[in-house]
Each structure stands twice: as structure tokens, then as C-alpha cells.
Amino acid sequence: MISAGRLGPSAFDSVFGEKPVENTYFPNTIEAVSTAWNILAQWITPKPDLQEPSQEVLAASEYLPEFESQLMEYYEDSIRKHFAEHSSFVVLNSTPASPEEDSREITRVAGTLKDAQFHYSYPLSILQFSAFARESFDRTFKSLVREYIPYHVLRVKLLNFFQQNHVVDQLEVAQAVYETFVRCGLIDESEMILAEAAMREVKFSCRELYQGQWEESVLEAFRDYIRYRFVPSLKLLLLKGRENEMKDIQQQDEQEPELLNFTSSSLISITEDVLCELRTEEIFDIIVKFPNSRPALNDLKGCLKKPAQRASIVSTFQKSCQKRLLQGSVNTVDIISAYISTVEAFSVLDPKGVLLEKVSRPIRRYLKDRDDTISVLVGGMLRSEGSELEFLSDILANTNKGDKDMETVDDLLDADWYPDPIDAPPDFMRNSNSDMLDSLISLYENKEVFVKEIVGIFADRMLSNRNSVDEVIANVQLLKLRFGDRELQNLDVMIRDMLESQKIETAVHELETGTADDEQFHATILSRLFWPSFKTHEINLPPAIEEQLKQFSGSYSQVKKNRNLQWLRNLGQVTIQLDFEDRVRSYDVTASQAAAISVFESGQHTIEQFMAALGIMEESFASSLLSFWVHKGVLVKENGQYRALERLEGDQESAGVDEVTVSSVQSAEERANEEMKVYWSYIMGMLTNLGATPIARIHSFLKVLVPAEINYTKSEDELERYLTLKVDEGELDFIGGNYKLKSS
Structure with a gap:
């Protein structure tokens, strides 16, 4: 038996501050039903204090089956009115605020809703209302909460709450707030917000723990963090909102229940996507740091499972290259080094070579158009003084005859053949380069440009240091394996000239002085047609x-x-x-x-x-x-x-003894311009007759107009460089993609 009296104050009392209504008594048995209605209606009307039912209320409840549906309608209307009058305590502020302020507000509103639900449901828990009446009340209260707490506002506030109270670190705090909103009818909304918050927390954890860490593999550690820390906490949170549903599922099936697809396997997949996204953003720096960043590339390789991810890597890397690498202010050596790292790193990431084919094209195109690329590459191959690419000479030294003239194997006869990947471009060619040096040489359509530069460097070396002939001979043998005997036959003549010059010089000195040596004068006799x-x-x-x-x-x-x-x-x-x-x-x-x-x-x-x-x-x-x-x-x-300057003052003297650094041989650009001069008269005549003409048409006309004895053999790129020089010299104008003679 419950004695009449007053329950202790609750948090609800501080919100709904009204004076209690006094009880009434049954006037007589004839009016029992009407009196019972009035007593119960008055007792269940929302009040600031919860009161235990009096004897009259308990007696009146015996007539409850006579008018339960009408009484519930009255009570639900009273709840709606009371809730509306005090809605300011549960309405979330839609004005943007800091995550800390939103977290405090969502915690306060959750506490108020919890007290309100308990206060409104109290009469139903004391009196013998039917299950149907209880369900009706539950629907009414939840609809009120949805009406006054719109989803778009709740989403912002609750996301900021989870940002401040992580599922793993502050599980109890998060659980209390989440459970309140679920029990107040916002289960679907809360679960969707929790799913979004979980994604944010996974991304936050990934960046917080692993951003910039490329020298150690982190994929398995991240999987373990999600599998053994994050998933258990998330499931405990979700189960609070679906306890009854989970009990029914577990009674029917002992397997792990799936909660909004938040199973371990699905979250591990999300984890891999998040790590893939992070490493994709860092891809340029990872490539530059290769090979120290190889573990990060292996992690990324393990996460690459979707064509969209592969496309994102290509796009991100190309944008970074355009912004940070392919600029005139960047040293050519640095660009070549980055290209080498790109080839090696993407070979690890995608051994089939599709990604490398896509990302390397802009770099290769830029290097090809760079004026000093050939001289820098050849300087590295020949270990020129001051070269930062001397490792290329080591690759050259490892050249063997088996690398030369590799024959192409017919696909029908290749036992290791496999189809091109699905994202391969139409003109994709599998990388058949045997080493990095071949990849760099393939920047150009033919090897002639390299041969000319090699001949020029060796000419400078032999003319500046007559004792370097033996070194040149050793290098020439390696170069012939790479470029072919016929292409380097001029070097054989040049070496013979150097050796023959020493013999002739000895004979001349003997004729002049009677001795073979003359420390005062040395001469080198060159075969003019074979030297650059x-x-x-x-x-x-x-x-x-x-x-x-x-x-x-x-x-x-x-x-x-x-x-x-x-x-x-x-x-x-x-x-x-x-x-x-x-x-x-x-x-x-x-x-x-x-x-x-x-x-x-x-x-x-x-x-x-x-x-x-x-x-x-x-x-x-x-x-x-x-x-x-x-x-x-x-x-x-x-x-x-x-x-x-007979007498020095201060720091007027630069250096005492200095070596000759001026090249005696024309550079590749100077030689190309010299060779193009023979076609200048034809170009002038063409532009005089045709007016403004695009480069492709000029190139086509030169092939037809130049006589066979002169023989026009230049590429369109070489022609374009020469015409650009003429524009710089003021002899041509370049307007709208067309070249024309300079107006007088």
C-alpha cells in the first residue's frame, strides 16, 4: 500500500514550477464514475512535484477501464500544452556555437528530457493503465520531442558533443546522453548522427596517430585499434538503444548482430579507406622521401581496392607536381631526382605500371622541354665534376651485353602475359625499360641527342686534360653497350686523334729540339669532320x-x-x-x-x-x-x-689560381640552332607567301619544300625551339598559336 504524501523534488521540479492542485473526494456512489474521472484527471495533470496517489485516487482508479481512452486523450492534450509552455528548456539553440558550448547544451537538454519523460510517465507507472495506453503515451511524448528538436539542429549539436566526448575515451558520458535521446524517440536520428560521428572519429584518430609517419607500417596497428578498442565501445553505445531488439536477435541467432553495418569487418574496411585518403593527401611528400617512406607505400598498396582511389592518387600527385615541382624555379637535378623517386615508388605501389604511366607523363613532358635536361643527365652518366646524379654512372657501369637490343616478345608466345588493368589508358604500354637509365633516355624519341651531348663532354674533357683519354676509352666501351657502336663511332676517331697527336707532338719536338718532351708547348691535332x-x-x-x-x-x-x-x-x-x-x-x-x-x-x-x-x-x-x-x-x-689593378684594396681579389670552366664545344642548343640556320630561308619564304602559319603546317611544308641534298630531318619540337629563338631575337611574332614575320 502506498501512503499519501509528496515525493522528493527532482530536476523536473526546477523546470515546471507550478503549485499542486488539491485532491477531491467522491460525493456519492451515483456520481462515482464522474467523480472518479475528475479525481484522476486532476491527479494526472502535470505538476511541478510528483505526488503519491491518495486513497481517493486509488479508489477512483477502479473505474479507469470505463473511460481510459478518454482520460488518455485528456492527459496527452495536457502534456502537449504543458510541454509547449515550457519548451524553451528543451529547444536547442540553432545559432552556431563552439563545440564546447554545444556539448554543454546537449548535455543539459538531455538531462531535462530524461526528467520530463520520467515525470510524464509517472502516473502511468502507478495506475493500472493498459499496454495500449502506455504505447499511446510513448508515441505522443516522442512526437513532441521530434517536433521541438529538429534533426538538422540536433545533428550539429550532437556531432560537436561526440567531438568533445570520444566514444573510446569518454564512453560513460557519451552513453548517458546517447541513451536519453534514443529513449525519447530519436533512435533513428541518433544512430545516423552516431554513424557520422564514428566516421569523424576514425578520421581524427588516423590523422592524430599516423599523419607524417611514413617510415613504419601503421596499417595493422590501426586495424587493431579499431578492432579491439573502437568497435567494442561503439557497440556498447549502440546496444543501449536497442537492448530489447538485440535480445530477440541473439535468442534466434548466436552470431554477432549487425548494428547499422557497424560490424568489425565493415569498420576495418572504413579504416582502410580513411588511411588511404590520408596517404593520398601526403603522396607527393611520400614519393619525395622514398625509399625511407616504403612502409607507407606498402600500407597504401594494401588499402587500394577501388578504381576511384587509384584515380584520386593520380590526380592528387599530378596537382602537387604542377604546384611544387614543375616550376622554372626548381633545379633540373631536383626534378630528375623526383622523377626517379616517382618511378621507383610507383613501381612498389602498382607493379603493373598503370599508375606510373599516368603520373609520369607530365614530368617526362616537362623534362623533355627543359633546355638543360640532356646535359644534366649526361653529366651524371659520365660522372662530371659537380654532378649530383653520379649514381647514373654506376648504372652505366653495370650495363652488360644482355641488356642491349632486347627483342620484343610476341604476346601470343609470352607465357607470363596478362591483360592490361581496367584503368589503363588506351595507349598504355607496359614498362619494358631494363633500368632507370633506360627510363631517362626514353624521354626523347631517339638517342641522337644524348650521343651529341656525350661527344661534346668527352671532347671538352680530352681537350682540357690530355691524360683523361684512358678514362674516356673505358667509358666509351660501356656507352657502346647502351647506345650502339655505330652511334659512337666518332668517339673512336676522336680517341685516335688524341693518341696520334701525342706521337706527332713527340716527332715535332724531336725535330725542333732533339728531345721528345717540351713542357712549354703542346698541340692536339683534330680530324675536323669527326669532332663536334x-x-x-x-x-x-x-x-x-x-x-x-x-x-x-x-x-x-x-x-x-x-x-x-x-x-x-x-x-x-x-x-x-x-x-x-x-x-x-x-x-x-x-x-x-x-x-x-x-x-x-x-x-x-x-x-x-x-x-x-x-x-x-x-x-x-x-x-x-x-x-x-x-x-x-x-x-x-x-x-x-x-x-x-696593381695594388689591391680590401677584398678586390676574387681567387688566386682557378681552373678553366668555359666549354670549348658548342652546347646542344647552340648546335641545334646552327643546324637549323640552313632552313631559315625556306621558313622566311613560306611565311612571306602564307602569312601567319601554325607550327604543324610549317613542319609539314619543310618536309616537302627542302631539297633532298639538304634533307630536312628535324622534329617538330626542334623546329619549335628554333622558331621560339627567332621570336626572342625579334625576327618573328607568335600570335594565337601562329608564327609570322615581324612587322616592320
């Missing part, structure tokens, strides 16, 4: 040098009957000693530079006087010679005249 084009400038050498040239020529004609020498006066090296008032300095310089400084033995000169003294016709060449000695602190320019 040299940078030639007309210049008068000092009388002492001219006398030695004349004497050597006479002796040579005696050793080699009916043959004469034509001297390249601006080439060669001279060791000179300069005596100043306060110092003595020695320099290893070119013959042109030696001739330049000899002019100032007679005093100061203007640039015009300097050019006249040496017979120089090009002012740019004269300026370069003068600038060299000014930089060395030997000359100084004052009032338009140059003079020798």
Missing part, C-alpha cells in the same frame, strides 16, 4: 704564342708531308704568371683570356681599343673576356676604361 662544332672567335694571340704556333706548323709540315694545320686560336689552355706591384699570381686560362690580359701591359684601354688590339669583331665576346678578369680582381673599370 667548336665555339670559334677570331682573335690575335700574343706574339710569343703566335711564334710558337708558326714554329710548330712548320715542323708539322715536315713530319706530315703536304699537310697543314689550321689553328683554333681561341681554344686551348695557357698557364700565365702575372706580376703586380704587391703580388704575383698564376692562372690557368684559355688562350683568348691570356691574349685579353696581355693587352693591358701597355696601359689602360676602352672596350673599342681592346677589340681593335685583338682583332675581335663581336662586342659580346670582348665583354665576356673583360668581365672574366674584372671578376678575378686583375682589371678594374673606371670612367669607361679598363686598367690593371
Whole structure:
């Protein structure tokens, strides 16, 4: 028996602050039903304090079956009215707020709803209402909650709440709030929000734990974190909202119940997608750090299961390359190094080569258009001084005959053949390059550009250091395995010239002095047709040098009957000693530079006087010679005249002894422009007759118009570079993709 009295105050009392209504008594048995209605209606009307039922209320409840449906209608209307009057305590603020403020607000509203549900359901728990009445009340209360707490506001607040109270670390706090909203009828809404919050937490955990960690594999550790920490916490949370449903399922099937697809396997799949997304964002830095980042690539490889993910990697990497790598301010060596890392890393990520084929195309195209790519690559292959790609020479040294002239195997005869991947481009070709050097050489359609650069570098080496012939011979044998004997036959002649020059020089010195050695003068006799084009400038050498040239020529004609020498006066090296008032300095310089400084033995000169003294016709060449000695602190320019700096003041001297760094051989660009000059008259005639013309049409016309004896063999890229030079020189205009003669 429940005694009449007042229950203790609850949180609901502080919200709904009204005075209690006094009870009434039965007037007589005839009016029992009406009186019972009034007593029960008054008792169940929402009040600030919960009261135990009096004897009159208990007696009146005996008539409840007579008017239960009508009483429930009255009670539900009372609840609606009461809830509306005090809705400000449960309505969420739609104004954007910080996650901390949203978390506090959602916790407060959840507490209020929990008290309200308990307060409104109290009369039904005391009196003998039917199950139908209880279900009707439950529907009414839940509809009120949905009406006053719209989903779009609840979503924002609850997501911020879970952001502040992680499922793994603050399970009890999250469980209390989540369970309240579920029991108040927002089970579907809460589960959808929880699913989104779970995804956010997985992403947050992935970034918090593994961002920038590429040198160790993290995939299995992340899977374990999700499997053994995150999934159990999430299921405990979800089960609170579906306890009865889960009991029924478990009674019928002992297998693990599926909660909104939040099974371990589905979350592991989501985990892999999240890690794949993170590593995709970091793909450029991962590639640059290869091979130290190999574990991260292996993790990414284990997560790559969808075509969309592969496409995202390609797109992200290409955008990063355009922004951070393929820029004029980036050193060519750095771009080549990044390309090498790209090839090696994507070979790990996708051994079939489809991704590499896609991501490497922009880099290969950019390197091909870069002016110094060939010289940098050849410098690395030949281990040129200062090259940062010397490892290419190690690859060259490992070349063997089995690598040369690899025959293409017919697909029908290839036992290891497999079809192209589904995302392979239409022109996809499997990577058949045997090593990295082949991949770099394949940047260009043919190997001729490399051969020309190789010949030029070896020519410089042999002319600057006669003792380097043995090293050149060893390299040539390796290069022939890579490029072929016929392509490098000029090098054989050049080497023979160097060896033959030593014999001729010995014979000449014996004829002149009676001894085989002459430490003062050495000459190299070249077969003009087999050596690359040299940078030639007309210049008068000092009388002492001219006398030695004349004497050597006479002796040579005696050793080699009916043959004469034509001297390249601006080439060669001279060791000179300069005596100043306060110092003595020695320099290893070119013959042109030696001739330049000899002019100032007679005093100061203007640039015009300097050019006249040496017979120089090009002012740019004269300026370069003068600038060299000014930089060395030997000359100084004052009032338009140059003079020798006899006494140093401060840091005027740059260096004491310096090596020759000026190349005697024309660069690839200079040679190409020289070769293109023969076609210039045809190009001018074509543009005169046709007007503005695109590059493709000019290229096609040259193939037809140039006579066979001249033979136009240039590629469209080579033609474009030459026409661009003519635009820079002011002889052509380039407008709207067309070239035309410069308007006068």
C-alpha cells in the first residue's frame, strides 16, 4: 500500500514550477464514475512535484477501464500544452556555437528530457493503465520531442558533443546522453548522427596517430585499434538503444548482430579507406622521401581496392607536381631526382605500371622541354665534376651485353602475359625499360641527342686534360653497350686523334729540339669532320704564342708531308704568371683570356681599343673576356676604361689560381640552332607567301619544300625551339598559336 504524501523534488521540479492542485473526494456512489474521472484527471495533470496517489485516487482508479481512452486523450492534450509552455528548456539553440558550448547544451537538454519523460510517465507507472495506453503515451511524448528538436539542429549539436566526448575515451558520458535521446524517440536520428560521428572519429584518430609517419607500417596497428578498442565501445553505445531488439536477435541467432553495418569487418574496411585518403593527401611528400617512406607505400598498396582511389592518387600527385615541382624555379637535378623517386615508388605501389604511366607523363613532358635536361643527365652518366646524379654512372657501369637490343616478345608466345588493368589508358604500354637509365633516355624519341651531348663532354674533357683519354676509352666501351657502336663511332676517331697527336707532338719536338718532351708547348691535332662544332672567335694571340704556333706548323709540315694545320686560336689552355706591384699570381686560362690580359701591359684601354688590339669583331665576346678578369680582381673599370689593378684594396681579389670552366664545344642548343640556320630561308619564304602559319603546317611544308641534298630531318619540337629563338631575337611574332614575320 502506498501512503499519501509528496515525493522528493527532482530536476523536473526546477523546470515546471507550478503549485499542486488539491485532491477531491467522491460525493456519492451515483456520481462515482464522474467523480472518479475528475479525481484522476486532476491527479494526472502535470505538476511541478510528483505526488503519491491518495486513497481517493486509488479508489477512483477502479473505474479507469470505463473511460481510459478518454482520460488518455485528456492527459496527452495536457502534456502537449504543458510541454509547449515550457519548451524553451528543451529547444536547442540553432545559432552556431563552439563545440564546447554545444556539448554543454546537449548535455543539459538531455538531462531535462530524461526528467520530463520520467515525470510524464509517472502516473502511468502507478495506475493500472493498459499496454495500449502506455504505447499511446510513448508515441505522443516522442512526437513532441521530434517536433521541438529538429534533426538538422540536433545533428550539429550532437556531432560537436561526440567531438568533445570520444566514444573510446569518454564512453560513460557519451552513453548517458546517447541513451536519453534514443529513449525519447530519436533512435533513428541518433544512430545516423552516431554513424557520422564514428566516421569523424576514425578520421581524427588516423590523422592524430599516423599523419607524417611514413617510415613504419601503421596499417595493422590501426586495424587493431579499431578492432579491439573502437568497435567494442561503439557497440556498447549502440546496444543501449536497442537492448530489447538485440535480445530477440541473439535468442534466434548466436552470431554477432549487425548494428547499422557497424560490424568489425565493415569498420576495418572504413579504416582502410580513411588511411588511404590520408596517404593520398601526403603522396607527393611520400614519393619525395622514398625509399625511407616504403612502409607507407606498402600500407597504401594494401588499402587500394577501388578504381576511384587509384584515380584520386593520380590526380592528387599530378596537382602537387604542377604546384611544387614543375616550376622554372626548381633545379633540373631536383626534378630528375623526383622523377626517379616517382618511378621507383610507383613501381612498389602498382607493379603493373598503370599508375606510373599516368603520373609520369607530365614530368617526362616537362623534362623533355627543359633546355638543360640532356646535359644534366649526361653529366651524371659520365660522372662530371659537380654532378649530383653520379649514381647514373654506376648504372652505366653495370650495363652488360644482355641488356642491349632486347627483342620484343610476341604476346601470343609470352607465357607470363596478362591483360592490361581496367584503368589503363588506351595507349598504355607496359614498362619494358631494363633500368632507370633506360627510363631517362626514353624521354626523347631517339638517342641522337644524348650521343651529341656525350661527344661534346668527352671532347671538352680530352681537350682540357690530355691524360683523361684512358678514362674516356673505358667509358666509351660501356656507352657502346647502351647506345650502339655505330652511334659512337666518332668517339673512336676522336680517341685516335688524341693518341696520334701525342706521337706527332713527340716527332715535332724531336725535330725542333732533339728531345721528345717540351713542357712549354703542346698541340692536339683534330680530324675536323669527326669532332663536334667548336665555339670559334677570331682573335690575335700574343706574339710569343703566335711564334710558337708558326714554329710548330712548320715542323708539322715536315713530319706530315703536304699537310697543314689550321689553328683554333681561341681554344686551348695557357698557364700565365702575372706580376703586380704587391703580388704575383698564376692562372690557368684559355688562350683568348691570356691574349685579353696581355693587352693591358701597355696601359689602360676602352672596350673599342681592346677589340681593335685583338682583332675581335663581336662586342659580346670582348665583354665576356673583360668581365672574366674584372671578376678575378686583375682589371678594374673606371670612367669607361679598363686598367690593371696593381695594388689591391680590401677584398678586390676574387681567387688566386682557378681552373678553366668555359666549354670549348658548342652546347646542344647552340648546335641545334646552327643546324637549323640552313632552313631559315625556306621558313622566311613560306611565311612571306602564307602569312601567319601554325607550327604543324610549317613542319609539314619543310618536309616537302627542302631539297633532298639538304634533307630536312628535324622534329617538330626542334623546329619549335628554333622558331621560339627567332621570336626572342625579334625576327618573328607568335600570335594565337601562329608564327609570322615581324612587322616592320
